[in-house]
Amino acid sequence: MIENIFKQERNxxxxxxxxxxxxxxxxxxxxVFENPLYKQVVLNTMKELVERKKVIIYAFVIMPNHLHIVWKMVQMNGKEMxxxxxxKFTSHKIFEDMKSKSMSKLMSFKVDDQERKFRLWQRDPLAVLMDSKVKVEQKIDYIHRNPLQEKWSLCESPENYPYSSANFYMTGFDNFGFLTDYRNEFY
Incomplete structure (x- = not known):
C-alpha cells in the first residue's frame, strides 16, 4: 500500500x-536538520506562514535531510507562492547561521547558478495533489511513520518524535501553534 502512495502524478x-x-x-x-537550530527555523517559518494566512498545515515531519508537509496554499505571498x-526564508536563515559559524559547511551548498550563489533545497520538490480523504490519510500515516524507518530510527513511536505532527493527532494538543486537523476539513 505504501509503495502505491508515490506512484501518483507529480505536480x-x-x-x-x-x-x-x-x-x-x-x-x-x-x-542539515541534524542541527536543532535549523529545525527550529523550519518550524518558525511554517508558523509565520500560517499566522499570515498564507498556508494551512495539516501534518509535517522534519527528517535529517528532507521534510514532508501536507498543506494548502491559501494565498500568494506577494508575487510568489x-x-x-x-x-527562500529557510535558506536565508540557515545560510546566515552557517556563514557566521562555519564557512566550510556553507561552501557545501555553493552552486554555479545565475540565480544564486548557494542552494539549500534541491530543485523541483515533490508536490502531489490530495484530492480525497483517503489520500490525505495515507500521506499523513506515511509522514508520521517516517522517523521509525530502519534507516533513521529516530524514535520508537511516531508521537515521540518531536519534529512531527504525530503527537498532535494522538493527543489533540498543538505544541507548535500552527496545525489544523485535516478531519475538520475533509469529510
Missing part, C-alpha cells in the same frame, strides 16, 4: 486552494 507547481503532500529535500541529501517563500 511541478502547486495552486491556491488545493491540498498537497509536499516533499522538499536538502541539496545532495546533506543532513508560499512554498517559494518558505524555501
Amino acid at each position: 511541478s507547481k502547486m495552486i491556491e486552494g488545493e491540498v498537497y503532500f509536499w516533499t522538499d529535500t536538502i541539496k545532495d541529501w546533506y543532513c 508560499p512554498y517559494a517563500s518558505f524555501n
Whole structure:
C-alpha cells in the first residue's frame, strides 16, 4: 500500500486552494536538520506562514535531510507562492547561521547558478495533489511513520518524535501553534 502512495502524478507547481503532500529535500541529501537550530527555523517559518494566512498545515515531519508537509496554499505571498517563500526564508536563515559559524559547511551548498550563489533545497520538490480523504490519510500515516524507518530510527513511536505532527493527532494538543486537523476539513 505504501509503495502505491508515490506512484501518483507529480505536480511541478502547486495552486491556491488545493491540498498537497509536499516533499522538499536538502541539496545532495546533506543532513542539515541534524542541527536543532535549523529545525527550529523550519518550524518558525511554517508558523509565520500560517499566522499570515498564507498556508494551512495539516501534518509535517522534519527528517535529517528532507521534510514532508501536507498543506494548502491559501494565498500568494506577494508575487510568489508560499512554498517559494518558505524555501527562500529557510535558506536565508540557515545560510546566515552557517556563514557566521562555519564557512566550510556553507561552501557545501555553493552552486554555479545565475540565480544564486548557494542552494539549500534541491530543485523541483515533490508536490502531489490530495484530492480525497483517503489520500490525505495515507500521506499523513506515511509522514508520521517516517522517523521509525530502519534507516533513521529516530524514535520508537511516531508521537515521540518531536519534529512531527504525530503527537498532535494522538493527543489533540498543538505544541507548535500552527496545525489544523485535516478531519475538520475533509469529510
